[in-house]
């Protein structure tokens with residue numbers, strides 16, 4: 712994806728207020744992120760571990776989501792799969808919940824999905840980060856096809872938040 716600045720990112724949030732978008736934590740090392748290898752940039756708030764964020768570029772437009780990660784009461788014994796990149800990383804996946812945009816969100820509607828806990832889907836797909844043994848099923852798809860599928864999944868999730 713194209714590199715984004717802090718300003719781009721703060722302006723891209725679709726499911727929080729302008730005030731929230733102004734205050735939330737954006738990584739300081741944006742210039743050093745491997746943008747060429749990212750389908751989306753995701754991060755957690757170091758001050759608030761139950762908060763995560765992601766930003767991507769859809770149809771040339773930066774689009775960002777604010778997410779909540781409710782702590783699971785019981786740790787799941789079996790490895791779950793990320794709905795975005797279909798990896799079951801050793802680091803685990805987390806339920807991430809997005810408040811829906813607009814009126815639906817004001818009425819308390821939200822949508823959730825399981826994502827790699829470290830939001831590193833793009834790096835797992837490309838083999839730039841080790842997901843652990845058995846984390847990825849064998850598939851005959853090319854990397855390009857897997858990336859395409861991930862982007863489609865991400866787009867679908869964002870659409871359920873914004874529509």
Ligand SMILES: [Zn+2]
Pocket residue numbers: 793794795796797798826827831832833
């Ligand atoms: Zn993932």
